[in-house]
Amino acid sequence: MLEIIPNTVDPDGSALLAFLDKEELARHLNLFLSDQGRRASLPDARIRVLRWHKKNRCTMEITLETYGIFHELIGKIYAVERSDTYRMMKTMWREGFDQSAKYSIPQPLMYMYSLRLLLQENIAGASVREIFLGSDRRKQFEAAERSAHWLAYFHNLAPRLTQVSPAENQLAKMKRWTRRLAELELGDPVTEKSRQLFEKLQAEHSQLRDAEFTAGHNSYSPAHVLLADGRTAVIDWDGYDVGDPARDLAMFVVATQRLALGHLSSIRALDWLADAFLQTYVAERGAEVLPRLPFYKAAMCLKLAKYCAFNRQVPQWEKKVVAMLDEGVRVLGEKNTKTLLPLAQVIVLPKDCNQSKRGPKRPRAPRKSRFFNRTA
Numbered sequence: 001m002l003e004i005i006p007n008t009v010d011p012d013g014s015a016l017l018a019f020l021d022k023e024e025l026a027r028h029l030n031l032f033l034s035d036q037g038r039r040a041s042l043p044d045a046r047i048r049v050l051r052w053h054k055k056n057r058c059t060m061e062i063t064l065e066t067y068g069i070f071h072e073l074i075g076k077i078y079a080v081e082r083s084d085t086y087r088m089m090k091t092m093w094r095e096g097f098d099q100s101a102k103y104s105i106p107q108p109l110m111y112m113y114s115l116r117l118l119l120q121e122n123i124a125g126a127s128v129r130e131i132f133l134g135s136d137r138r139k140q141f142e143a144a145e146r147s148a149h150w151l152a153y154f155h156n157l158a159p160r161l162t163q164v165s166p167a168e169n170q171l172a173k174m175k176r177w178t179r180r181l182a183e184l185e186l187g188d189p190v191t192e193k194s195r196q197l198f199e200k201l202q203a204e205h206s207q208l209r210d211a212e213f214t215a216g217h218n219s220y221s222p223a224h225v226l227l228a229d230g231r232t233a234v235i236d237w238d239g240y241d242v243g244d245p246a247r248d249l250a251m252f253v254v255a256t257q258r259l260a261l262g263h264l265s266s267i268r269a270l271d272w273l274a275d276a277f278l279q280t281y282v283a284e285r286g287a288e289v290l291p292r293l294p295f296y297k298a299a300m301c302l303k304l305a306k307y308c309a310f311n312r313q314v315p316q317w318e319k320k321v322v323a324m325l326d327e328g329v330r331v332l333g334e335k336n337t338k339t340l341l342p343l344a345q346v347i348v349l350p351k352d353c354n355q356s357k358r359g360p361k362r363p364r365a366p367r368k369s370r371f372f373n374r375t376a
């Protein structure tokens with residue numbers, strides 16, 4: 001029997017049914033278990049939708065019971081074919097980002113082509129997002145550090161499995177976001193701020209030319225970093241690509257600011273954690289990435305402003321659109337002064353958060369990875 005458990009994300013239990021037929025899913029889950037050598041007849045399955053995007057994708061927690069044994073999985077179903085995500089995860093897993101590694105990803109278990117369903121390991125651990133929103137400052141600081149270590153390791157060692165996308169594509173996208181924001185007619189201030197931000201981004205774009213290229217998560221945020229005992233695992237691999245590592249750093253920082261904006265007193269409330277994250281990353285991989293950071297932070301602000309404007313269910317979306325545009329303009333304005341300097345200095349931790357006895361690490365030259373020059 002397959003049971004869909006309604007929750008706040010999916011109150012009437014219907015989200016998943018827009019993507020597939022319940023019976024078909026039950027049959028396929030049975031196929032999965034048979035493939036694992038587990039059983040022959042239909043298992044009991046309980047499904048809880050975790051997140052869904054209309055006509056695009058739906059992520060669910062699946063609990064399968066066979067002979068009193070429970071198997072916890074995550075299933076992600078797509079509206080279009082995405083076996084590339086599964087293949088990429090398989091390669092990462094083989095290359096050492098596996099369950100025994102300190103820095104890892106969820107184990108990819110199966111991709112069912114007929115349903116466009118990706119099954120993967122359910123990581124039992126708290127997300128850095130939850131920890132950042134908590135009140136234990138030591139834990140928050142450690143979570144920021146672990147997120148930075150994971151990312152530095154990934155940028156150093158992860159295989160480069162796609163072509164680098166041309167730099168012009170980035171600007172074309174930003175132009176499209178700006179135009180779409182203007183079309184919404186949210187008032188002159190929004191139109192004017194987004195135009196101003198785009199013009200600044202356009203002016204800065206040529207300075208990105210000498211960037212290094214590494215594997216990129218492309219959606220690196222506190223919600224996607226899960227902390228289990230001895231293991232840091234990063235989820236949501238649909239955006240994987242190859243590009244400037246500054247993008248992942250910028251995304252994490254802006255996602256942290258967005259978290260503060262939505263849940264705490266001000267957009268700046270978690271900046272100390274964003275700084276700890278950057279400081280730790282720079283200590284591992286060097287500071288070369290920093291001059292490109294403001295551009296990608298501002299680009300991320302524009303993207304999030306557009307996201308909030310088009311997703312009116314986002315609480316206080318109007319306030320967030322304006323705040324994100326303001327932050328983007330501010331970040332580019334400070335480019336060569338404030339943003340780049342503090343990272344070379346000691347980060348001031350809250351008083352109740354002990355620093356390591358050895359004090360902050362000094363930046364080191366970046367290490368070359370064994371995959372660094374590998375082509376796709």
Ligand SMILES: Nc1ncnc2c1ncn2[C@@H]1O[C@H](COP(=O)(O)OP(=O)(O)O)[C@@H](O)[C@H]1O
Nearest residue numbers: 050051052059074106120121122123223235236
């Ligand atoms: N492998 C996993 N282990 C544990 N939780 C997961 C896993 N994958 C996804 N989740 C949970 O489901 C949520 C949505 O998954 P995600 O892949 O980020 O979907 P989306 O593409 O909609 O952002 C995550 O924020 C996380 O809470």
Ligand SMILES: [Mg+2]
Nearest residue numbers: 219223224236
């Ligand atoms: Mg996600």
